[in-house]
Amino acid sequence: MLRNIDRLSERMRGLGVTLRPHLKTCKNIEIARLMMASDAGPATVSTLSEAEAFAAAGVRDITYAVGIAPAKLDRIRGLRRQGIDITVILDSVEQARVCRDVPALIEIDSDGHRAGVRPAERERLLEIAAALGPESLRGVLTHAGGSYHAHGAEALAAAAEGERKAAVEAAGILRSAGYATLVVSVGSTPTAHFARDLSGVTEVRAGVYVFFDVMMAELGVCSYEDIAISVLATVIGQHHERGVSFIDAGWMALSRDLGFGNSGNGLVCDAEGKRLDDCRVIECSQEHGVVNRLLPLGTQIRILPNHACATAAQFAGYQTPEGSMPRVATGAW
Amino acid sequence: MLRNIDRLSERMRGLGVTLRPHLKTCKNIEIARLMMASDAGPATVSTLSEAEAFAAAGVRDITYAVGIAPAKLDRIRGLRRQGIDITVILDSVEQARVCRDVPALIEIDSDGHRAGVRPAERERLLEIAAALGPESLRGVLTHAGGSYHAHGAEALAAAAEGERKAAVEAAGILRSAGYATLVVSVGSTPTAHFARDLSGVTEVRAGVYVFFDVMMAELGVCSYEDIAISVLATVIGQHHERGVSFIDAGWMALSRDLGFGNSGNGLVCDAEGKRLDDCRVIECSQEHGVVNRLLPLGTQIRILPNHACATAAQFAGYQTPEGSMPRVATGAW
Numbered sequence: 001m002l003r004n005i006d007r008l009s010e011r012m013r014g015l016g017v018t019l020r021p022h023l024k025t026c027k028n029i030e031i032a033r034l035m036m037a038s039d040a041g042p043a044t045v046s047t048l049s050e051a052e053a054f055a056a057a058g059v060r061d062i063t064y065a066v067g068i069a070p071a072k073l074d075r076i077r078g079l080r081r082q083g084i085d086i087t088v089i090l091d092s093v094e095q096a097r098v099c100r101d102v103p104a105l106i107e108i109d110s111d112g113h114r115a116g117v118r119p120a121e122r123e124r125l126l127e128i129a130a131a132l133g134p135e136s137l138r139g140v141l142t143h144a145g146g147s148y149h150a151h152g153a154e155a156l157a158a159a160a161e162g163e164r165k166a167a168v169e170a171a172g173i174l175r176s177a178g179y180a181t182l183v184v185s186v187g188s189t190p191t192a193h194f195a196r197d198l199s200g201v202t203e204v205r206a207g208v209y210v211f212f213d214v215m216m217a218e219l220g221v222c223s224y225e226d227i228a229i230s231v232l233a234t235v236i237g238q239h240h241e242r243g244v245s246f247i248d249a250g251w252m253a254l255s256r257d258l259g260f261g262n263s264g265n266g267l268v269c270d271a272e273g274k275r276l277d278d279c280r281v282i283e284c285s286q287e288h289g290v291v292n293r294l295l296p297l298g299t300q301i302r303i304l305p306n307h308a309c310a311t312a313a314q315f316a317g318y319q320t321p322e323g324s325m326p327r328v329a330t331g332a333w
Numbered sequence: 334m335l336r337n338i339d340r341l342s343e344r345m346r347g348l349g350v351t352l353r354p355h356l357k358t359c360k361n362i363e364i365a366r367l368m369m370a371s372d373a374g375p376a377t378v379s380t381l382s383e384a385e386a387f388a389a390a391g392v393r394d395i396t397y398a399v400g401i402a403p404a405k406l407d408r409i410r411g412l413r414r415q416g417i418d419i420t421v422i423l424d425s426v427e428q429a430r431v432c433r434d435v436p437a438l439i440e441i442d443s444d445g446h447r448a449g450v451r452p453a454e455r456e457r458l459l460e461i462a463a464a465l466g467p468e469s470l471r472g473v474l475t476h477a478g479g480s481y482h483a484h485g486a487e488a489l490a491a492a493a494e495g496e497r498k499a500a501v502e503a504a505g506i507l508r509s510a511g512y513a514t515l516v517v518s519v520g521s522t523p524t525a526h527f528a529r530d531l532s533g534v535t536e537v538r539a540g541v542y543v544f545f546d547v548m549m550a551e552l553g554v555c556s557y558e559d560i561a562i563s564v565l566a567t568v569i570g571q572h573h574e575r576g577v578s579f580i581d582a583g584w585m586a587l588s589r590d591l592g593f594g595n596s597g598n599g600l601v602c603d604a605e606g607k608r609l610d611d612c613r614v615i616e617c618s619q620e621h622g623v624v625n626r627l628l629p630l631g632t633q634i635r636i637l638p639n640h641a642c643a644t645a646a647q648f649a650g651y652q653t654p655e656g657s658m659p660r661v662a663t664g665a666w
Contacts, residue, residue, distance in 0.1 A: 024619060024620070046585075046619055046620040047585075047620060066621060067569035067570045067579060067581075067621075068569065069567040069569045069581055069630075070630070070631050071567060071631060072567075091570055092570060092630060094630050095570075095630065114579065114621060114623070115569075115570045115572065115579050115621070234402040234404060234405075235402075236399065236401065236402045237424055237425065237448045238425070239448065246400060246447065246448050248399060248400075248402055251643065252379075252380075252646055255589060256584075256588060256589030256590050257584070257589050258589075285447070286379055286643075287379040287399050288399060288448070290447070297402075297403070297425060297427050297428065298402060298403050298404060310584065310589065310619075313585055313619075313647075314646075
């Protein structure tokens with residue numbers, strides 16, 4: 001984990017941008033402090049519960065990177081009154097009108113993946129900026145969600161360049177309309193590791209790089225040995241005719257995330273973390289998993305998650321060689 | 334929820350069997366008390382954390398219905414020393430040998446769904462019983478997991494009968510070998526609602542019936558109006574060209590459970606719980622969902638979960654008209 005953190009921190013330093021780690025993956029303050037430039041941030045979160053929990057632990061510079069719902073503004077204002085510099089994101093005039101007292105980034109759609117304004121929608125962009133006003137407009141933010149489908153170094157570098165270009169182009173439109181000192185925020189773990197040039201970008205967001213996972217290894221972003229998180233499970237039975245074992249980890253422990261569909265519910269390692277050849281969790285129910293191999297009763301195995309964010313979210317905390325560490329916000333509210 | 338609980342309780346009374354509700358779905362003590370015949374049980378759990386939490390809340394008659402790992406026996410013995418009548422399940426001689434001081438049920442495979450001894454494996458069954466000894470052998474247990482793939486009343490009644498027959502046949506083999514007063518435990522929510530005859534069965538286990546979900550409605554076990562759990566979410570954006578809305582509930586809130594594949598990540602209702610025609614969550618990321626309809630910014634919707642066990646597991650508690658209620662064991666350890 002420390003190596004993963006160092007690798008991206010150094011990369012971002014080399015490219016001359018700020019790293020604003022996304023804390024939705026780890027949701028733990030000790031790990032967050034290792035990821036952030038300082039104990040005060042900067043940081044990215046995906047829920048207000050995360051924002052409030054990390055703020056209570058001393059994080060003061062936070063971007064809440066999910067489109068703001070008007071009904072959530074009171075909690076945002078509450079955090080700001082406590083001196084937390086929290087920024088929201090939005091992509092409509094309607095949201096902008098109610099956010100004039102809160103710093104906001106306009107969400108840019110860099111790859112058609114989800115929400116946001118396309119840089120080509122120049123008029124819409126300027127309307128949102130005008131509705132927000134120069135006091136609130138902090139800049140632009142984009143997330144190349146499509147990079148999760150870009151396999152290999154060239155495709156990933158192209159996704160990173162697309163992300164950069166869209167954000168820089170949108171910022172240029174705003175600048176030419178008189179808005180100054182803009183944040184230009186881009187990021188995803190794949191693009192952060194493959195961007196060759198980040199000219200015009202001020203900060204990069206990424207989260208899953210702290211642990212990595214089978215998906216990131218399949219994309220070529222990391223090696224399987226870089227994966228710094230696993231689910232420890234025990235063999236509780238065997239089916240000799242089928243040649244499979246039953247384990248005490250099902251989708252409750254592993255999540256239902258199937259990644260790219262090549263790794264079942266997760267790849268199986270021995271208790272020391274060494275991968276067992278072609279060994280996968282091939283079926284899951286709530287607290288049962290089925291492994292495609294006969295293993296002795298009581299054997300402990302480690303399962304590499306398809307998607308670290310999803311698997312970590314199934315647990316209230318982590319077990320490390322040094323002891324256990326809680327996640328700050330358990331559950332989805 | 335109360336109607337769902339009453340319906341199954343009355344059905345079980347009518348069929349002359351004990352209901353041993355599975356608490357893995359609700360994981361909440363107030364709801365558990367409404368499901369159980371008394372505050373002391375009987376109950377079924379799927380993890381030792383659930384067993385310990387419910388035991389601390391006064392539940393004393395517990396079946397831990399996941400094959401026992403030898404390393405977990407110390408926690409089982411700890412509960413028994415506190416006066417908790419906890420029973421384990423197993424399906425191998427190896428497990429039986431280390432469980433001679435703990436009450437155990439032999440798991441029976443009634444439909445090739447997962448673990449267990451097939452009644453036709455008479456010799457294996459008797460070997461396990463002998464290894465366990467008459468003091469520990471409490472009886473047999475089976476779960477017709479295949480019933481989740483049985484659509485319609487006839488198929489469900491057939492699944493229930495298959496479950497009953499396998500358990501009763503296995504118990505008969507043990508009885509004819511001299512083992513007496515046996516528990517014959519069957520159950521799944523679909524079979525519990527469609528069994529026509531439970532002769533020879535002593536108890537039925539079921540869990541998801543407390544809330545029901547889209548899968549149970551699709552199987553014909555309940556109506557959509559019976560579903561007593563939903564995820565409240567808010568519209569945070571729109572994509573006019575695609576004709577979709579973005580909401581602040583992704584797989585973190587809804588789980589990744591796709592049910593039978595017909596309902597996206599969940600069916601959408603208005604805030605009062607009335608279903609919106611053909612409205613579904615069609616994509617999810619961690620904290621974003623995409624709904625296949627343009628809805629005004631700030632609109633609150635309720636999402637019916639594909640699988641209530643999986644969706645409830647994503648939350649630390651429930652919001653009810655009377656207030657909030659915590660789940661006893663959050664996270665998967």
